[in-house]
Amino acid sequence: MTDDEVVEALRIVARTGSLVPPATPEAIAGAEEAIGFPLPPLLRRLYAEVANGGFGPNEGILGVSDGAAQGNFADIAELYQDGPDPSGRIPACLVLIYDWGCTIWSLVDFRDPAGVMWVNHEGECWSQGVNLAEWLTGTLTGTLTVETLLESQPTS
Secondary structure (H helix, E strand, O other): OOHHHHHHHHHHHHHOOOOOOOOOHHHHHHHHHHHOOOOOHHHHHHHHHHOOOOOOOOOOOOOOOOOOOEOOEOOHHHHHHHOOOOOOOOOOOEEEEEEEEOOEEEEEEOOOOOOEEEEEEOOEEEEEEEEHHHHHHHHHHOOOOHHHHHHOOOOO
């Protein structure tokens, strides 16, 4: 799916009333300031035009301030500032957006406008080989699962 198709597909989900309202421009700017990198354009659009998180797999990705939370995690900037990886194995540009459970996280590379997706599992971090649009397409079609994430791990 193209970025526009992903946005439209998630707008349809939002119309069911199951998503929180979009983020304010101030909340998006605050997250970018706290993280130190601009949001990838598709993620910025989704937060601003569709919903402040809550879309994606299962209960959905984290939002920015006052958006969708996941468990004890309030928003991507707060989680980023708390330092998700005390071992230092997660590069500073990778932002946690979804907790699959069992120490498995999906992360977005904020250095790349396409939002390349990464996986962190038990301290190991690797590129999933898809961008945010492809990752979200996988969540919409049901082809993205925790098993497919773990299958993307390179072998040593």
